Amino acid sequence: MSRYWSAVARGLTPYVPGEQPKLAKLVKLNTNENPYPPSPLALEAMRAEVGEGLRLYPDPNSDVLRATIARVHGVDAEQVFVGNGSDEVLAHAFLGLLKQDAPILFPDITYSFYPVYCKLYQIDYRQIPLDDEFAIRVDDYLRQPDGTRVNGGIIFPNPNAPTGRLLPLAEIERLLRGNPDSVVVIDEAYIDFGGESALPLVRRYPQLLVVHTLSKAYSLAGLRVGYAIGQVELIQALNRVKDSFNSYPLDRFAQAGAAAAMADRAWFDSCRNQVIASRARLVAALDGLGFSVLPSGANFVFARHPAHAGVELAAALRERGIVVRHFKQPRRVDPFLRITVGTDPQCDELLAALREILGKCG
């Protein structure tokens, strides 16, 4: 604390990202990166940016990138907002759309950055418990029968994090029908690993904002690009906030690399299909070791072992050079490990280490 801090700075409880270890030899299964490299076309596009052009500001509106994203998803470029990672996109959505008089709603077990944004922007919120199977119950988010607006907005990831559980599209539509006056943000960071995106609903629901990232399925976590798609009036709010915060949020590498990566559909499909196949294989093997694994629509699995605490398993894996994520959180989350789906050989290393740990302790 310092007498120079603002009251906002004093009140913050910052987000803690997963470790980015500086040892290159670790098997890194802790921050849900893609185990496959980015598209070679994206690498080529970024290489082409190395040069004198860097002395000039980038396009403040990222027109080429937004046009590419629009083409891929079949929307207009004016319906696309891009940011410095989907975290920046989410931050602007909290300030520009979700800061309302009524509290916003999100699950009690979800992306732990949401309450952090709320503190940053002084937004009131309610955390709605997941059900016993760690699923989102849409009924808990619907307007009351008396028609009062009970929330200032709704946000959750689909698939949810860190559970990996997917909410079917029909349920999302039911949520939208029951919340015509509230902005609903669906954070689809992990949707490309087998889920059904809510993007087709954007046309019919003016309150729907869908957020994507290039950090996961596009293997570009190191480049920091995310985007949102919605009807134009929602996108305009994000643009107003962005143009009041930083005119040039995406550097030249980010704009060029992301556009080329989005355009390379073959690479995208190949990488995500490999991850989906490896996930099935990993889940089966973890089942075989006695783990309970939640059904996952993401590039990670959320798993607990009936006989071993999550924190101990994480520490034992770390000793063996394998990093997974354990959340120091309430009772229901504490037993779990969140394990990123790596390549099959990486998963095999993980499984071998777990066999050793379980054998030793069991």
Added chain:
Amino acid sequence: MSRYWSAVARGLTPYVPGEQPKLAKLVKLNTNENPYPPSPLALEAMRAEVGEGLRLYPDPNSDVLRATIARVHGVDAEQVFVGNGSDEVLAHAFLGLLKQDAPILFPDITYSFYPVYCKLYQIDYRQIPLDDEFAIRVDDYLRQPDGTRVNGGIIFPNPNAPTGRLLPLAEIERLLRGNPDSVVVIDEAYIDFGGESALPLVRRYPQLLVVHTLSKAYSLAGLRVGYAIGQVELIQALNRVKDSFNSYPLDRFAQAGAAAAMADRAWFDSCRNQVIASRARLVAALDGLGFSVLPSGANFVFARHPAHAGVELAAALRERGIVVRHFKQPRRVDPFLRITVGTDPQCDELLAALREILGKCG
């Protein structure tokens, strides 16, 4: 406007950046970019980032970059905060340090993003008039004789923008002595073009935050890197805001390129010295054409012609393929053009066009 926007989004008046023309053939003297390319060592460092490593998140704390900046300026790495361009650094300083009960102070003619940040974060402010020579009068920013704290903070660029006028270091120290309880942010985006930095004062003044950018003197506007230096407790406030907004604001290219550029002192000195020499030459020639040119410590000049309106000159230059900046602002600023110092040949093109325009109209 939309019923889905937050009150904040409704109330914004976003910043309007200078045009980034998509025609490559223009002589671009409108957004104060450096006419020389970035350090070859920086280009090499960025080229080395093109590869599989992009699938991994960057270092959230930019340790290597911060250590390099600290070494260059002779401070500790804990005294360095880095952001996605100095605009992001400034935004975090507004929210984390300058959002106070009392209004903050900045000049009436200055970087036009400051009032935009104030609206974004709902910060009260007072604009203090520059004197008749467009200089900052420190007396106007001092505490009242009764000892009351009259401001919640102070911010201005040095050299000021768009005037280019430099405040001597002794005056900045007088400002700091007179404001022991207020955070004072000196935005030194243009300090490398001949000004004396306030950085040596950081050790003695815990309320001083100095902000720099790599967009100007380092020729890396396209990379988006800025930084702040202050005592640790000020930097901690910025870190708290940053970690509540976006854990990974600098991508891998930005971290590697900026560190290599900062380390290449010879390139930096050579480029800025060329700009300083071209500025002197340009000012003399503009004087010769009848312009009044404010004394500039920056890589731009702020000039007016007694017989020609700024907006008309800007339009006539644009017709001749030369872009300069004219601000549609109050009476005192309206007659001026802000002209970036280009290479000598670019300045010669500008001067030839001005000669033609003045001859035709005069």
